[in-house]
Amino acid sequence: MNISPILTDIKKRKFQPVYLLHGEESYFIDVISDALEHTVLNDAQKGFDQTVLYGKDTDFSTIVNAAKRYPMMSDHQLIIIKEAQDLKWKDDELLLKYVEQCTVSTVLVFDYKYGKFDKRKKLYKAIEKKGLVVESNKLYDDKVAAWVISYIKEQGWNIHPQAAALLSEYLGTELSKIVNELNKLMLNVPKEREIVVSDIEQNIGISKDFNVFELNTALAKRNAFKAYQIIDYFAANPKSNPLVLVLGNIAGYFTKVLKYHYIIDKSTAAKELGVHPFFMKEYELAARNYNRRKTFTIIEALKDADLKSKGMNVGGNTSTKDILTELIFTILN
Incomplete structure (x- = not known):
């Protein structure tokens, strides 16, 4: 608003x-x-x-x-x-x-x-x-990154879309919390320089290499080595990477991939998906690597992982690492 x-x-x-x-x-x-x-x-x-x-x-x-x-x-x-x-x-x-x-x-x-x-x-x-x-309505998840970019510009700074997306992925939709973190960033980054992902890592404590944003990118590229590296990091740092947050972000990502498949005029895809045009090449790649049928399978696997994370539909170990390992295996194979 x-x-x-x-x-x-x-x-x-x-x-x-x-x-x-x-x-x-x-x-x-x-x-x-x-x-x-x-x-x-x-x-x-x-x-x-x-x-x-x-x-x-x-x-x-x-x-x-x-x-x-x-x-x-x-x-x-x-x-x-x-x-x-x-x-x-x-x-x-x-x-x-x-x-x-x-x-x-x-x-x-x-x-x-x-x-x-x-x-x-x-x-x-x-x-x-x-x-x-x-x-005063809450922002939808897919609108937060755009709001971050707009807020930063109003203050006289610029932020890279990838950095804004990373912030929105980890800080959620509570704007007061987001503004507090953005104000910290602006104290530490000169106006003449664009705020980038490394600034987020240094000032807010989010790892630029091991986060849900990078996990989704690794999955889009079918980079199994990187994907398993990231979930190992998540399992070792559960407080910084709650399983419910990780699953929710992956689900949001593949929901957009599925939606992309059904967009007739791909030139409007960024607007339809509610993402910055900067990210469209990645979604195009993900759509090539995961056809409609496979994307439906992934979403079903995500539902199953969510149930396991809540102690339901359990058939084996339900540790964070086991749930994520099984999910990533299903996605990549």
Whole structure:
């Protein structure tokens, strides 16, 4: 999602009287809320005209009474309700009446995290009409690398697509965690130089030679020696390479390979697969090495490996090394 226009308006001091920031991805909620907290009032004014409340410790009567006050030292007063999901929203009639005739000098912000606000409620529609509603959705796995590239560019750096993909493979979709790691990278890599895979290894602790990204590449190339080297490393370092993460990444990779087989216009494949064009040669190679029938077999083998990792459908040893060795053998043969 693109929150830049919202942040631009805040920077220009074009404030809304009510903000409802809700959704499963807390990162965008925090960015907008923090921007308001750092812009609406200066440090001297905050002692008089800023109020921070927490959902579990307050109620709508307290919030509305505060919102109806006029600022003392500024043109605005700012009220932020953190963890607003903990409010008793069944009793929101008082807030609804306030929103319908809200105080223009008040900026009222609800940080409603880890879930979506009920869009059927009258209050939701009232805030949409009088203020601003922002739904902060989690990124899909295949969108994270592109978001990393975009975020880095906004800060004035550049990152190689392979490095962005490696980060997204290992850090998942939690954007706050990803941003923390990216900020570390930018402290250690000069602006004039592109961030590459070796920077990830040195600053974040991900091995550039023994990771799921390299395992998928080895499988695409049918490089058995490299593939078995990597799974030996995984077995020796299980905390850094959890089996569930490894299996999930391989499954995601071969799902894309299967999808590639069914794309009629291959010129649109990068967009269809949700990957950077840089990686298309590898997917083309993987598709040549694994036809449709074989790819279906691999996906079935991955399902079986997943069951074994959970102690189900067990027929023999279920150590990380044994499960991965059997899986890689099935893929390559």
